[in-house]
Amino acid sequence: xxxxxxxxxxxxxxxxxxxxxxxxxxxxxxxxxxxxxxxxxxxxxxxxxxxxxxxxxxxxxxxxxxxxxxxxxxxxxxxxxxxxxxxxxxxxxxxxxxxxxxxxxxxxxxxxxxxxxxxxxxxxxxxxxxxxxxxxxxxxxxxxxxxxxxxxxxxxxxxxxxxxxxxxxxxxxxxxxxxxxxxxxxxxxxxxxxxxxxxxxxxxxxxxxxxxxxxxxxxxxxxxxxxxxxxxxx
Amino acid sequence: xxxxxxxxxxxxxxxxxxxxxxxxxxxxxxxxxxxxxxxxxxxxxxxxxxxxxxxxxxxxxxxxxxxxxxxxxxxxxxxxxxxxxxxxxxxxxxxxxxxxxxxxxxxxxxxxxxxxxxxxxxxxxxxxxxxxxxxxxxxxxxxxxxxxxxxxxxxxxxxxxxxxxxxxxxxxxxxxxxxxxxxxxxxxxxxxxxxxxxxxxxxxxxxxxxxxxxxxxxxxxxxxxxxxxxxxxxxxxxxxxxxxxxxxxxxxxxxxxxxxxxxxxxxxxxxxxxxxxxxxxxxxxxxxxxxxxxxxxxxxxxxxxxxxxxxxxxxxxxxxxxxxxxxxxxxxxxxxxxxxxxxxxxxxxxxxxxxxxxxxxxxxxxxxxxxxxxxxxxxxxxxxxxxxxxxxxxxxx
Ligand SMILES: Nc1ncnc2c1ncn2[C@@H]1O[C@H](COP(=O)(O)OP(=O)(O)O)[C@@H](O)[C@H]1O
Ligand SMILES: [Mg+2]
Numbered sequence: 202x203x204x205x206x207x208x209x210x211x212x213x214x215x216x217x218x219x220x221x222x223x224x225x226x227x228x229x230x231x232x233x234x235x236x237x238x239x240x241x242x243x244x245x246x247x248x249x250x251x252x253x254x255x256x257x258x259x260x261x262x263x264x265x266x267x268x269x270x271x272x273x274x275x276x277x278x279x280x281x282x283x284x285x286x287x288x289x290x291x292x293x294x295x296x297x298x299x300x301x302x303x304x305x306x307x308x309x310x311x312x313x314x315x316x317x318x319x320x321x322x323x324x325x326x327x328x329x330x331x332x333x334x335x336x337x338x339x340x341x342x343x344x345x346x347x348x349x350x351x352x353x354x355x356x357x358x359x360x361x362x363x364x365x366x367x368x369x370x371x372x373x374x375x376x377x378x379x380x381x382x383x384x385x386x387x388x389x390x391x392x393x394x395x396x397x398x399x400x401x402x403x404x405x406x407x408x409x410x411x412x413x414x415x416x417x418x419x420x421x422x423x424x425x426x427x428x429x430x431x432x433x434x435x
Numbered sequence: 436x437x438x439x440x441x442x443x444x445x446x447x448x449x450x451x452x453x454x455x456x457x458x459x460x461x462x463x464x465x466x467x468x469x470x471x472x473x474x475x476x477x478x479x480x481x482x483x484x485x486x487x488x489x490x491x492x493x494x495x496x497x498x499x500x501x502x503x504x505x506x507x508x509x510x511x512x513x514x515x516x517x518x519x520x521x522x523x524x525x526x527x528x529x530x531x532x533x534x535x536x537x538x539x540x541x542x543x544x545x546x547x548x549x550x551x552x553x554x555x556x557x558x559x560x561x562x563x564x565x566x567x568x569x570x571x572x573x574x575x576x577x578x579x580x581x582x583x584x585x586x587x588x589x590x591x592x593x594x595x596x597x598x599x600x601x602x603x604x605x606x607x608x609x610x611x612x613x614x615x616x617x618x619x620x621x622x623x624x625x626x627x628x629x630x631x632x633x634x635x636x637x638x639x640x641x642x643x644x645x646x647x648x649x650x651x652x653x654x655x656x657x658x659x660x661x662x663x664x665x666x667x668x669x670x671x672x673x674x675x676x677x678x679x680x681x682x683x684x685x686x687x688x689x690x691x692x693x694x695x696x697x698x699x700x701x702x703x704x705x706x707x708x709x710x711x712x713x714x715x716x717x718x719x720x721x722x723x724x725x726x727x728x729x730x731x732x733x734x735x736x737x738x739x740x741x742x743x744x745x746x747x748x749x750x751x752x753x754x755x756x757x758x759x760x761x762x763x764x765x766x767x768x769x770x771x772x773x774x775x776x777x778x779x780x781x782x783x784x785x786x787x788x789x790x791x792x793x794x795x796x797x798x799x800x801x802x803x804x805x806x807x808x809x810x811x812x813x814x815x816x817x818x819x820x821x822x823x824x825x826x827x828x829x830x831x832x
Pocket of ligand 2: 249251
């Protein structure tokens, strides 16, 4: 296995205390290599959202280890001091809906991330423009998100997730509202981006249309993960 | 870094500007209220300045002649002139009444004065001072009279020979200046029936109508109809003289009340205008509260409408400080738009007010400061909500 990507070992998360305690994650183990796209599937209540929040550095696990890229984020109750900076620099987020900022034009929706990370505006915009070109929406750089089609918006959202060159992208049901052709298109783009930028990508999904495309799938059930070879492995 | 607040304002500028205009009109009313108060104070000062007096001598135990009625004998000025330190002294009368202009009445303060003496209008914008001792008048332009017009006070017609500007009473009524004798007559003149009735009563009184004393009845009747009162005597102190000392002398020896310029200003500004000032102050407080409520409500609703975006911004690593700054800047932007609209509105509509509205730059600066502070305070509610937004909600928990 090359490089770092995502590495999770014995992750546990308990909500509440005493008799009201809920063990949402009991034993999660997971490794995603740079350039790899894996699926994460599981029934409702299995702990997907909780795992995604731990991966997204918005909640802290109760125990276990998590590494994103070359940085240790959680280690048995210890956490890196600035989770906000982790989210900004190490994680790209893609949601079910594009969730673009409506009052920023397309290029600044993408450039905002490097700007938040301290890049000068022109550097950030140059980077954003390049990414928009790669994702085939360079010609809409000056438009408002509301002027774009759904597919264009989703591609802008992917460009935004890539903007700070994070080692990790978390995609939460990114194809749910799309028809089969578009859904497969998004997966193809994610695979291309993973290859091109050496990003480790986790796609949380229920979507039967795209599940067969993954080479590797993590199942989560009752707070525990099980790895499975996907149909995409051929 | 780009200004998130600025982008959001540009994006929803129509809502922003409409709210700003609404707030602005409120601020305009506030500034105008302050201007009305300043105008009253300024009118009062102008009234004192224009009288040309250092000391006002009025009836004992009164706060005349502007705040209370005062009546003193019209030969008092002669004894005052003889006092050391007094350079000039002259009688004046003040009477607020309806002055007839053509078919309509104008409410005015009629001032009786002696030409060339204190009490004469200072600066004329047109025409000349009164030169004849009867039936000429100088009117303030706000009465609507023009040179050559005829105005009617009680039974007599006067010709307008001169015009003043900003000569108004402490109540804001424009002034009409006429010769003292005419004014005394107008103020104290009894109507014909009253005179006839009084003559008849005097004639019927055996103590006054004595057959053995020829001429007594006539002399009595003449003295009854004659008018020997004025409202005040205006005194000018000799150069280098001390008004307070002269006033003290007058109070001590003449059984009269004497007010110096600062005392008169105190009476006008602190007593006469004080109630209006409290009234206006009350308005200002209410307007400030209403403005704060509007800004708070608008910024709060705008923030609630952006909860999703705020969660996304937080998730992708935006600092709380940046988000709070965005909301604060929007509130301040709203305040700034409102202030500019309000200042413009107040400037545009001030001249149309019947009373003088004095918009002082200092008040505007203080107003801007207060608006900004109110907007900043009003935004705290929305900021509190925004800071409580959980970034996890963007992940569709
Ligand atoms: N904030 C929370 N407090 C307490 N229990 C929670 C909380 N969030 C989730 N849970 C519980 O944890 C378990 C896993 O939930 P979740 O991670 O949302 O699963 P999924 O996303 O797969 O439906 C569920 O039993 C759920 O009720
Ligand atoms: Mg869930």
